[in-house]
């Protein structure tokens with residue numbers, strides 16, 4: 001392959017471009033309608049994400065967060081110390097860092113909106129208002145708002161959730177996560193270097209409703225949103241059957257990141273999956289044992305080995321996590337109570353925050369530690385031995 005065009009220069013597109021260029025593809029062209037920008041996002045990277053991408057280790061400015069305040073709108077609260085911090089980036093900073101890496105590796109960046117990708121004898125003709133570029137292969141990395149209808153995931157409304165929020169000039173040292181009765185989603189406050197990103201996501205709720213709930217939370221915090229910059233964007237959150245009908249590529253094209261629906265349907269974490277799918281797409285395209293026509297199949301195999309079953313499993317349990325009940329109370333409330341009263345359970349939640357506890361083995365781990373967790377909780381409740389975290393909250 002001589003020329004690969006990557007449409008979209010978010011985390012997914014820039015990683016593919018960097019890897020392909022470094023891997024010897026002669027011409028790698030990455031096209032985005034915007035220069036690195038503040039894409040609506042919390043910007044939070046789990047330990048699993050930054051550990052897997054050494055480029056992110058020390059380079060760009062970010063905030064390392066070591067505490068999370070979890071609460072419900074019913075007044076249950078727990079402060080959790082994180083043993084592996086969450087790193088929070090401005091997306092403009094993160095996107096610039098990744099694009100620079102792609103350019104350094106030999107990729108070319110063109111700022112333009114891709115209006116069409118058409119089949120031609122050599123592969124694809126990629127059109128912008130001013131340019132027409134031929135390519136042997138195309139990578140679609142256009143995010144959740146992909147306008148190239150013939151490529152990428154075919155989201156039904158039930159495969160997306162809406163998210164919105166504000167960037168506020170505030171300072172805070174901990175992450176806030178607020179669970180909301182009857183909502184499959186949550187509110188977050190993510191502190192960044194010089195501001196905070198506050199937002200809400202909720203499956204099945206319309207934007208005005210989400211906005212109203214978020215305003216209630218901000219009022220409770222005593223924060224005004226009037227001067228803040230508003231943002232809104234969809235997040236892929238595939239239903240269980242959405243994974244089976246999903247489209248990761250076709251003849252001479254693959255899709256990566258949000259455009260492929262690769263987001264954790266519980267937490268909305270997508271940056272890791274964007275970076276990782278970018279890596280896997282590049283691996284498939286560079287694999288010399290696989291002919292050009294079979295690259296998509298190879299990419300699908302790699303996705304399957306890496307994380308697709310885990311994301312599908314997350315879709316299976318997402319509703320129960322937010323809307324289920326345990327021992328007569330909502331799951332989020334019970335989770336917060338157990339964080340307060342059981343050291344063992346706290347460690348499980350820490351591992352979830354770090355991205356190091358797969359959902360698929362969560363049940364087995366919970367069952368394994370059940371009797372100790374209950375013992376710890378009972379002793380704490382009966383003898384008022386609450387955790388240090390709780391006292392600070």
Ligand SMILES: Cc1cc2nc3c(=O)[nH]c(=O)nc-3n(C[C@H](O)[C@H](O)[C@H](O)COP(=O)(O)OP(=O)(O)OC[C@H]3O[C@@H](n4cnc5c(N)ncnc54)[C@H](O)[C@@H]3O)c2cc1C
Nearest residue numbers: 008010011012032033041042043044114143257258270271
């Ligand atoms: C409100 C919100 C909060 C979130 N918080 C987090 C979080 O804290 N942590 C986390 O891990 N994930 C979070 N996510 C998810 C995360 O933002 C995405 O998963 C991630 O950005 C996906 O990366 P991507 O490269 O696939 O797509 P994107 O980052 O969306 O990049 C796509 C790029 O394609 C470009 N593009 C699109 N169409 C065209 C076109 N026709 N021509 C040229 N260019 C085009 C766009 O300009 C854009 O730059 C959040 C999402 C939302 C909406």
